[in-house]
Amino acid sequence: MKLVVLIKQIPNTSNVRIDPKTGNLVREGVTSIMNPEDRHALEAALSIKDHFNAVVDVISMGPPQAIEVICEGLAMGADKGILLTDRAFAGADTWATSTALGNAIRKNGPFDLILAGRQAIDGDTAQIGPQIAEFLGIPQITCVSALELSDGKVVANRIIENGCERIETPLPALVTCLASLNEPRYPTVGRILDSVLESTPIEIWNAADIGVKAQEVGLAGSLTQVLKTFTPKGGRETQYLEGTPSDIASGIVQFFVDRQVRLGE
Amino acid sequence: MTRIPRPTAEEMIRKTFARFTDDEIIPKAREMDEAGKFPRWMFEKIAKTGAYAMRYPRKIGGAGGNTTQFCIMVEELARGSMSVAAFTAMQCLMGTNFLYQYGTKDHHERLLKPALRGEKVASFALTEADAATDLGGAKTMAVRDGDHWLINGSKTWITNAPVADFFTVLCQTDKTQGLKGLNFFLIERETPGLYVSKKFEKLGTRATEIAELAFSDVRIPLENRLGQDGQGVGNLMRILAVIRTMTAALSIGLARAAFECSKRYSLERTQFKKRIGSFQLIQQKIANMATEIWGANLMTYKAAEMIDRGERALKEASMAKYFASETACRASDEATRIYGAYSYSMEYDVQRFYRDCRFLLFGGGTSEILQTIISREEGVY
């Protein structure tokens, strides 16, 4: 069985600030980490590997230093890493990102299951998983909180508002994973020491390697363009309701009615 | 295909164990300290990272790591809990070293490999009531009796004793030989005649358990002498530099924890309508802590690097341990001053750093004896 896990390197947003003047992320002193949900996706793949005869490949697109999350993936137990890195990939929107990742997955050969995080905590779109499934023309289950594999199909619990769907689909397929799916293992010391050796397989691919033209990926291949990023002026207004308790209560209800807020059924 | 430099093993070890410490240890550190019990669940959680196998070669189930990497790992753990770092260091180094170096194949299969996987707990017993800094005063006797050794005596201050599965014990085989008569022996917990006292009530590192051992006609096979006859102290000397450098790394971890708390509190707490960090006397404490931690760091990792190059490094390791452990004690002392009354409250972590740092002054040689050694290494004695 062949499993492919998509992992993204992101700035550790628990300590990220936005420069109020430029509107850019202040990257200085910010460490990079593996997107948290991707660790859960990788854990899901590794626990499948623990029970079945499976090979796990991790793929990341990013600048050269994203090799660190590939090493971390190998240190957790993946068999092979692929880093997509090329100036041509820079500035990609989600369309261009999934075009590059989709082509790389195709080039990497047949697979049974692709696992991604639901959402990257920096870009936050939750689009990459679904777009890649569309690109490859395979079924997808998003927001997965439980996962089982059995002869040629995957059964998963998909968390939705107010509940959970249980979905079955034939392989090959793509799932996007939630943190509630599992508790990721830590890299082991022995595997960490192996992951940094040149003898541990990490393939480095550029645009030409995955058979795409520079204008199909990166900024040039993006369908959307960011015009401006800024921190919204966070002016919150506090309104005090006064009067008797029943005046205050009807004031609150009127407040909801005015704003068409539907209270629970 | 383009080549891209990979991160170093040291960076990866640092990052992994920093995250482990932040996510797994720090949220539980106070609870473990208050419970005052060996947290087996934590011992097992650490085992899953392969930490205990760090220093040993692949052929016996080790990871093949070096002293620098080992020090980075225990430094990060110590930042979260000195108790946890102390039992990890015991399992990685003192508790297993002699079994690895001088044990039989059967010892390796039955005890060492399970210990590296965290399935058995290791312990190391040198200290006796009247033989502490002066190991030559050891009175625990191992006497050859046919095809066995017969052990009689006692040990005290033994880390992990209440929970350990096997002990590496320093015994005297020939009183007339003094230090040359000292040898290490492997004694398994279930051996008849081995008694473990109840655990000590102690000031710090409360989540490691410490007790006394008593040996009354304990009979062990001849092959349980670990090392050639008379080589006990010599063999101990071979890892003494590693023990001291490791203890220096533990000290840096604790000093950093005290320092981080101090910085945060200096920026939060206000008096006279100002952050206390705006007062120069508080700034002086912050500056001195930062400077000493930097110094301890340079000394410790330089000593580790020398050990990894195969150098003796006993003087440098002694200096690193002396400076770093005193740094940890000063940093936690200053942290309590910055916290004022709140350092006196069990609700803040600084009181734990203040209690735990005292342990660093004794294990691996007291500051007094280290100064004696450094001076002797410099030719003045």
Ligand SMILES: Cc1cc2nc3c(=O)[nH]c(=O)nc-3n(C[C@H](O)[C@H](O)[C@H](O)COP(=O)(O)OP(=O)(O)OC[C@H]3O[C@@H](n4cnc5c(N)ncnc54)[C@H](O)[C@@H]3O)c2cc1C
């Ligand atoms: C310089 C720059 C310019 C950008 N410009 C634009 C722009 O103009 N328009 C726009 O829409 N966006 C832009 N982006 C955002 C970028 O498109 C997204 O970061 C990227 O497409 C991934 O989307 P996401 O972070 O929302 O991931 P999500 O869709 O939230 O991620 C879901 C999962 O997909 C996988 N995944 C996502 N990204 C990767 C990756 N790189 N490698 C491997 N797996 C991955 C992971 O498993 C992840 O958990 C820009 C980003 C940068 C850095």
Ligand SMILES: Cc1cc2nc3c(=O)[nH]c(=O)nc-3n(C[C@H](O)[C@H](O)[C@H](O)COP(=O)(O)OP(=O)(O)OC[C@H]3O[C@@H](n4cnc5c(N)ncnc54)[C@H](O)[C@@H]3O)c2cc1C
């Ligand atoms: C938390 C903890 C865990 C421990 N774990 C273990 C363990 O697992 N195994 C083990 O074997 N031991 C263990 N020990 C014991 C430890 O190794 C001893 O504490 C250490 O050897 C020092 O001995 P002592 O405390 O009895 O001091 P002593 O040797 O009695 O010294 C008392 C004082 O005299 C000074 N002094 C002694 N000799 C000289 C000298 N020649 N010149 C100048 N000053 C001198 C010392 O510096 C000290 O200030 C542990 C101790 C602690 C606190």
